Amino acid sequence: MAPETEETTRSTEDARETTARTPSRRALIGWGGAGLALGAVAGGSTAAALSADPTPAAADGGAAVPFHGAHQAGIATAVQDRLHFAAFDVTTDDREALIDLLKEWTAAAAKMTAGRPVGEGAVGGLAEAPPDDTGEALDLKPSRLTLTFGIGPTLFEKKGKDRFGLKDRRPAALIDLPKFPGDNLEAARSGGDLCVQACADDPQVAVHAIRNLARIGFGKVAVRWSQLGFGKTSSTTPDAHTPRNMFGFKDGTRNIAGTDTGELDKHVWVGKSDDKGAGAWMAGGSYLVARRIRMHIETWDRTSLKEQEDVFGRSKGEGSPAGRQREFDEPHLKSMLPTAHVRLAHPDSNGGTRILRRGYSFTDGTDGLGRLDAGLFFLAYQRDVRDGFVPLQKNLARHDALNEYIQHVGSAVFAVPPGVRDKDDWWGRTLFA
């Protein structure tokens, strides 16, 4: 199949692959360079992709999530089971080379989220060239892969240098996070010029996506740090059961629902009137705070059940707020200790502030002292970091009883641009255009 044919059918294919058919990648590729057999799908309009619901409520592990839309997928999308998150340093100082890379990345992301290999369809293309796709996801389903792209403060300015002529475009909401009490941040796990959050129901699909983006970016970007998450700790689908964190507790039971457009518009999506100074290029986007929170598992595991429940302000088994019977009973904050996590994190203790959480548990083996290197990779989306994570974390960092058992060791903040609207659009276009 000729590339131009493929371009015209891509958006139709994206929409098509959200159906229950969800073919494996193998079914989509020919072998020996025979190429795609999808050319028979004629025509196609971008409207089909744009009108598709980007937040399917049902967690069908095999389906595809549409890549194109007003907002990037992977924010309001029903939280997938696994995560691979990567922060990149941009190593080129050539603005055009960076733009070319973002276009290449966008094209690859559209293919991978649809469950197709990177490149022109077959495994290899020329036998004498490296394969377009690294291959380890060839037999796997789309697995609800989402790839969510963000831009860190250092892309706009680094050590006083306006690297890409973007300094004046930096949104006021994209602040450098202040140092919070108790922070013990490692530079090697913090910051980044760019980021990509890969979420999928199959970890191999998420890892494959980050690896192929890193490969495509060779010579222009380098992975600064990356993090795998094996278990979601938040849900954006209130009817699903609330996952547990590594302390064995349900947390964030009242997360913003991915279908609650009112709350999303109020707390998550950047509005057209926001950040006029830097231009409205972030309208429809969001701001992401990522924190690697190490949990002192061994200390926690020697703490009494009563202490654990007091620390959270919640029962361990059912997950009910202190003094209540069921998980979703309205919390009575005054029944909790003033240092209880649920009480301090509740919107009523924070002037109504809400953030959309998509955090994941991680376990990265063992540290040098035989302790599990485990914890929570906290990911939160918000309309403005200054009104979202910052006041919330100031409150928690000062008072939360949980601080005895956790430590923030990595930190980053990113502007997450609006969605890629169609096949001619690309990650970051509104910023560079």
Place this chain on the structure above:
Amino acid sequence: MAPETEETTRSTEDARETTARTPSRRALIGWGGAGLALGAVAGGSTAAALSADPTPAAADGGAAVPFHGAHQAGIATAVQDRLHFAAFDVTTDDREALIDLLKEWTAAAAKMTAGRPVGEGAVGGLAEAPPDDTGEALDLKPSRLTLTFGIGPTLFEKKGKDRFGLKDRRPAALIDLPKFPGDNLEAARSGGDLCVQACADDPQVAVHAIRNLARIGFGKVAVRWSQLGFGKTSSTTPDAHTPRNMFGFKDGTRNIAGTDTGELDKHVWVGKSDDKGAGAWMAGGSYLVARRIRMHIETWDRTSLKEQEDVFGRSKGEGSPAGRQREFDEPHLKSMLPTAHVRLAHPDSNGGTRILRRGYSFTDGTDGLGRLDAGLFFLAYQRDVRDGFVPLQKNLARHDALNEYIQHVGSAVFAVPPGVRDKDDWWGRTLFA
């Protein structure tokens, strides 16, 4: 429910929970100390557990795998999706304390593999005491969790010291592995007095199991190193599709099937006549070699398709042997380069040697140079390491074209005792008795 009632019903419950009902752990626990509601299941015989098929062919992600049997589960068992492997140093020098721990571990393993929390059923027991179970798997299904226990050479003798009066019981087959060409082993990722391999279809269930065993062992053992694996690279069910490794290739397409009792008896299970010198305590057990194999992903990804296929001796897309059409066509070894991986690893190139592989892909973030710290955590079971991994790896380490792209950075070998036969049996009993 009283503990003694629970003891008598456990094996029945184990068998019962292998059915399609597979309740979640939450369904099995009362809240507020009300305890198990399973007392109504009367009587029960160990025969039910022993006769249950330990290798269900169907990969029902939610089901339980029976814990009791002639062989340990997690070897011939259909390979689960995820891995958490831990090697432990024994920190006590008290033989009785070690035996007590192994009994405690065995009881906890029987519960967790059945999808039940550790301890007496409820989350907590006393509010003033730490919970018996850490809780993060409470809502999750058994997820085919298997826990497979092994004993390293250093438990028998370390620096010339007979630590537990076991020196004369060390099997001749449990050799210290020789140094192979190209080995670049890190001490912090090698060795161990004991090991537990946790495999499950849900990573949170595998992590929970290792974490709780480490917690129970506090003061007697310490985790020396651990490894998470996110994607299986081998299958013991020949009818399932062969998984791909991080190089994007199918490998080990001709693994020993978990249902092939003839080949298992010949190549995997220790026979009664083996190792008479050390006593027959290993009869029904096996020997495990674990190797952390770092893959140089970035180098590989810049290698041409032809080179990649020549290195493996196999096509990338279909996985067919060189010169053949389909994955399971009989390989024609002479069609491959003498350095091709398939040719060198084939039984015909190794005097008929076969090993049972259960390896997993890993990605542990990024190294200091921005490269993915990724590769294969190789796990192989065999009747005798001297006739299995050692000659095979000697052949591969000398000649395999793949060596340009990989490096062995961790290594360990363990004697894996026979299965726990019933509720009175425990991990390692045949060794210590």
